[in-house]
Amino acid sequence: xxxxxxxxxxxxxxxxxxxxxxVSIRGVNINIQGLGYRYSTRGKPTFSNLRLESQRGxxxxxxxxxxxxxxxxxxIIAGLNRPTEGSIQFDGKTVDGPSSxxxxxxxxxxxxxxxxxxxxxxxxxxxxxxxEKEKAERVAEALRLVELSDYAETNVQDxxxxxxxxxxxxRSLVMEPELLLLDEPFSAxxxxxxxxxxxxxxxIAKRLGFNLIIxxxxxxxxxxxxxxxxxxxxxxxxxxxxxxxxxADPRQRQDPAVQSMRARLMDAFHAAAQIxxxxxxxxxxxxxxxxx
Amino acid sequence: MRDGTAxxxxxxxxxxxxxxxxxxxxxxxxxxxxxxxWWLAIYLATLDPAASHWAAFGPIPAFKSLGKMxxxxxxxxxxxxxxxxxxxxxxxxxxxxxxxGIVMGRSKRFRDLSNSPFQLMRMISPLSWEPIAxxxxxxxxxxxxxxxxxxxxxxxxxxxxxxLAKVDPAWFKVAxxxxxxxxxxxxxxxxxxITFDVLTGIRLAVGVAWIVLVxxxxxxxxxxxxxxxxxxxxxxxYDHLMxxxxxxGAVGYVIDASLLMLIKRxxxxxx
Numbered sequence: 286x287x288x289x290x291x292x293x294x295x296x297x298x299x300x301x302x303x304x305x306x307x308v309s310i311r312g313v314n315i316n317i318q319g320l321g322y323r324y325s326t327r328g329k330p331t332f333s334n335l336r337l338e339s340q341r342g343x344x345x346x347x348x349x350x351x352x353x354x355x356x357x358x359x360x361i362i363a364g365l366n367r368p369t370e371g372s373i374q375f376d377g378k379t380v381d382g383p384s385s386x387x388x389x390x391x392x393x394x395x396x397x398x399x400x401x402x403x404x405x406x407x408x409x410x411x412x413x414x415x416x417e418k419e420k421a422e423r424v425a426e427a428l429r430l431v432e433l434s435d436y437a438e439t440n441v442q443d444x445x446x447x448x449x450x451x452x453x454x455x456r457s458l459v460m461e462p463e464l465l466l467l468d469e470p471f472s473a474x475x476x477x478x479x480x481x482x483x484x485x486x487x488x489i490a491k492r493l494g495f496n497l498i499i500x501x502x503x504x505x506x507x508x509x510x511x512x513x514x515x516x517x518x519x520x521x522x523x524x525x526x527x528x529x530x531x532x533a534d535p536r537q538r539q540d541p542a543v544q545s546m547r548a549r550l551m552d553a554f555h556a557a558a559q560i561x562x563x564x565x566x567x568x569x570x571x572x573x574x575x576x577x
Numbered sequence: 578m579r580d581g582t583a584x585x586x587x588x589x590x591x592x593x594x595x596x597x598x599x600x601x602x603x604x605x606x607x608x609x610x611x612x613x614x615w616w617l618a619i620y621l622a623t624l625d626p627a628a629s630h631w632a633a634f635g636p637i638p639a640f641k642s643l644g645k646m647x648x649x650x651x652x653x654x655x656x657x658x659x660x661x662x663x664x665x666x667x668x669x670x671x672x673x674x675x676x677x678g679i680v681m682g683r684s685k686r687f688r689d690l691s692n693s694p695f696q697l698m699r700m701i702s703p704l705s706w707e708p709i710a711x712x713x714x715x716x717x718x719x720x721x722x723x724x725x726x727x728x729x730x731x732x733x734x735x736x737x738x739x740x741l742a743k744v745d746p747a748w749f750k751v752a753x754x755x756x757x758x759x760x761x762x763x764x765x766x767x768x769x770x771i772t773f774d775v776l777t778g779i780r781l782a783v784g785v786a787w788i789v790l791v792x793x794x795x796x797x798x799x800x801x802x803x804x805x806x807x808x809x810x811x812x813x814x815y816d817h818l819m820x821x822x823x824x825x826g827a828v829g830y831v832i833d834a835s836l837l838m839l840i841k842r843x844x845x846x847x848x
Contacts, residue, residue, distance in 0.1 A: 363754065365750065365753065365754060383753050383754050383756070384756070385755060385756040388754060388755065389754050391747065391750070391751065393747065395745060395747040395748060395750075395751045397748065397766070397769075397770075398845045398846075399769050399770065399843075399845035400769075408752070408755060408765070409755035409756055411765070412752070412755060412756045412757045412758070412761050412765070413756055442845075456755070457755075460755065460756075
């Protein structure tokens with residue numbers, strides 16, 4: 286596998302695993318200890334002494350209100366921001382910057398509008414200096430995974446919001462990451478599109494074996510996508526609750542097991558001491574509007 | 578698609594050919610009307626026998642001498658020398674204007690500081706620099722190139738800065754996240770993102786430079802469009818004069834149309 290060598294051109298023409306193809310498990314063991322971050326030296330820390338572990342191939346959700354520091358945490362894990370204290374280790378190696386091995390998907394697709402879909406998807410490989418032919422094969426595979434093969438030559442500005450976010454997903458997948466970080470990536474989409482993307486991202490991650498860390502304020506998203514959910518709250522932010530989401534795939538929103546898991550997670554959220562009643566109320570409303 | 582929302586697929590437009598045909602018809606019809614009005618004006622003017630010398634200013638003598646002037650190499654010579662001055666002047670304006678525009682777009686402090694001096698200097702008629710240019714430079718050619726450059730640099734600066742303002746900072750974050758090195762950010766993100774605006778600036782610059790070029794060539798030099806017009810006036814070859822004016826219009830039109838095509842090619846903004 287060239288999972289570990291996405292930044293260098295392959296020795297032999299390789300591509301993302303196809304359907305019905307035996308996939309060796311990739312992914313990464315994540316070990317975060319004593320992590321802290323403050324924007325300015327005098328200010329209050331966004332979070333401090335944070336501990337987080339995740340196993341190879343796990344899908345982890347971090348739930349919290351806006352402003353609890355979960356998005357900052359994700360940027361730090363991605364290597365886009367530096368922590369002010371503590372360390373992050375992937376498979377025992379310290380993270381000290383961005384890498385194509387751990388790729389982040391943002392709230393908005395942020396596609397490059399002067400490029401076609403295929404060029405957008407291939408941009409990371411282009412940065413890494415891949416030869417045209419291998420790049421084209423990889424891009425085609427990634428587009429197949431997100432079901433956008435017919436749109437390779439389309440201008441990204443002609444795509445719907447959901448399709449654009451799928452292009453952003455393909456752009457991340459093409460790097461064959463060990464870890465995909467998602468910063469509320471579907472919050473701007475309509476409910477149907479969001480549901481299909483939640484399902485697809487989880488199934489692709491499980492099929493290819495890479496880790497997921499999803500930051501969200503949407504409890505449904507956590508229930509539908511994660512193996513484990515962490516609730517982050519307070520200022521400075523800390524992880525106040527941890528939840529195993531043991532549900533069979535594919536997960537359907539109306540499934541009673543999913544519903545009861547959702548209720549338990551919501552209860553846990555209410556129980557979190559730091560959260561005010563109004564904040565929990567807000568979460569509840571958001572979750573309900575997500576269903577509708 | 579699984580997504581509930583359908584994308585607007587790009588449909589092959591059946592109207593493209595028809596549109597081009599219409600465009601060509603309008604192009605020639607418009608020019609025909611222009612030349613007809615020109616002919617009519619000269620015809621009416623020369624009805625009075627006292628004004629018969631105006632006949633040389635008509636379109637027919639102009640077109641006739643156009644062929645002769647082309648054969649004698651007069652037009653090619655003017656094209657070459659004026660084109661050289663214009664080209665070098667524009668290159669200097671781009672070489673200076675694009676980097677300044679990038680700094681202006683990136684640094685708010687520079688933008689705030691440079692606003693008043695740049696706006697003031699922009700409003701100085703480029704030709705008013707002519708006496709200074711003549712003193713500054715030994716030859717006429719460099720002086721004219723200087724005038725072209727100083728006329729063209731402003732639109733290039735302001736368009737580049739405006740283009741940079743439209744660059745989404747998130748693009749840098751995405752690129753870095755996907756392994757972009759600093760030079761990738763410049764060559765793959767910034768430059769393609771602002772090419773459209775830089776070209777728009779160059780198009781405006783060419784418009785100004787083309788206007789400045791002819792009067793700048795009225796003095797001193799012995800070649801170029803301005804000189805050729807002035808020379809035709811002095812030797813009373815009015816048909817030559819009008820032919821040269823036609824050439825100036827046509828060449829300017831072709832340059833502008835080519836730039837417009839380039840701009841459309843590099844435009845990624847959707848209406």
